[in-house]
Structure formats: structure tokens, C-alpha cells
């Protein structure tokens with residue numbers, strides 16, 4: 295570790311990850327995590343990141359909050375364009391609100407511990423083991439790989455399915471109340487082209503029970519976001535909910551869909 299500008303430089307992920315609690319190098323540990331993820335649809339690894347790393351990331355991120363882009367539009371749960379042929383009432387076209395803010399990958403400092411962890415081979419190998427995949431790759435665009443989300447009071451992330459098969463997140467700062475992660479695992483099998491219109495409608499109409507996932511700052515969270523429908527409820531109180539998303543793909547060269555970029559990112563006017 296070296297210090298500069300009052301910040302510690304995390305030169306490898308050993309300084310940012312609590313290895314004693316989470317021996318990610320061992321196959322047994324990855325197998326156990328994989329089993330837990332399969333059993334519940336979501337995995338929470340408590341105190342995965344060191345307090346020191348979290349403190350630094352929160353300080354750096356708070357500086358960025360003013361530069362965040364706040365989504366103002368509505369979107370469907372599939373994060374795609376609407377299909378007028380189906381009609382406005384069709385489940386495919388039903389709109390939900392997302393109003394949270396976001397800092398894109400290309401706005402995150404080069405020296406951030408988030409990059410050290412994201413790029414670390416052992417971390418990536420561990421994720422492959424837990425997810426049962428043989429390859430893991432960053433997004434090919436310049437905005438999607440590491441994102442920091444900001445949800446000040448009243449801001450939320452509406453019901454949706456992710457573009458990528460799995461999501462890896464870490465809460466940086468918990469709100470006083472609200473900002474609850476709600477989900478329903480395995481609503482559909484996206485790989486098989488399943489749209490699950492009936493279940494999606496039932497969830498939107500609050501006719502199907504949903505689960506909540508509890509996690510604290512520094513916990514690593516993994517879930518299968520392309521098949522699990524999920525949302526984050528509006529933040530209550532003065533403290534902004536802050537969360538980092540580490541986004542990966544199983545294949546190289548993937549860019550986030552245009553529709554998702556248009557909804558969540560500051561995109562140049564066409």
C-alpha cells in the first residue's frame with residue numbers, strides 16, 4: 295500500500311477484500327457460495343470489503359454525486375424500447391419509474407480501489423466459480439463496467455430484469471430508511487426466450503409475494519439479475535443510498551443495449 299493525496303492506493307485486492315473472512319482463493323469456499331446462490335437466488339457475503347476501502351470509496355464517491363446523471367424517464371421491465379404493435383396495456387409495454395442517479399465507469403478515478411478489485415484475477419476467478427461460468431469479461435463500452443448509483447430521498451430504481459446474466463453489487467452507504475432491494479428469483483429463463491408475461495404482470499400488480507434482501511455497506515451481493523425481477527424502493531430520509539455495481543459478461547465484446555443506455559446514462563443527443 296502507498297499513500298498519496300490523503301488516499302491509500304490499493305495496489306492489489308488483498309488490501310480491499312477481507313480474505314480471512316472470505317478465502318476466495320479456495321475451491322471449497324467458491325463451491326459453498328455457489329451452492330448458497332443456487333439455493334436462494336441471491337448471495338450476500340457479509341463484510342467482504344475492508345472498512346478502510348469502503349471509507350475511501352465513499353469519500354471519493356461523495357465528491358462525484360453532483361456529477362451523477364439522474365434518470366428521468368420510465369422504462370419497461372425488460373429495459374427495451376416499447377413495441378407499439380402489442381398495445382400500450384400489454385405487459386411488455388408497462389412502464390415503471392427509475393429516478394436514481396449514476397456515475398459511469400469513465401467518471402470513476404483511475405486509482406479507485408473499485409478498479410483494483412474489479413480487475414483482480416483472483417476476484418474474477420472466484421466469481422466464475424460461484425456463477426459456474428468459465429469466462430468473465432468487462433463490458434466493451436466505456437460506461438457500463440463499474441457504476442456508482444446514488445439515490446437521495448425519494449429516488450428509486452423501478453422493477454426490471456438486467457441485461458447481463460448476473461449482477462455483482464456492493465452497498466457503499468445505507469439510507470436511513472427505504473432503499474430496500476426487492477426481488478423475485480427465477481421469474482423467467484431469458485436464455486430460452488421466456489418473457490414470463492403472467493408473472494411479470496402479477497408482480498407489478500402486487501399479486502405475487504416478493505422477497506427483500508438485507509445487506510450493509512461492504513457486503514458483496516450476487517444475484518441472477520437477468521432472470522430475477524428486482525427493484526429498489528424509494529430512499530427515505532436525508533442520507534443518500536450509494537451502491538456500486540460491478541458489471542461483467544460471460545462473453546467478450548458485449549456492449550450495454552442502446553435502450554438501457556438511453557434510460558440510465560447521459561447519452562449524447564442523437
Ligand SMILES: O=C(O)CCC(=O)C(=O)O
Nearest residue numbers: 456463475524526537539
Ligand atoms: O441498487 C441495487 O441494489 C440494485 C441495482 C440494480 O439492480 C442494477 O443496477 O441493475
Ligand SMILES: [Fe+2]
Nearest residue numbers: 455456519524
Ligand atoms: Fe438490476
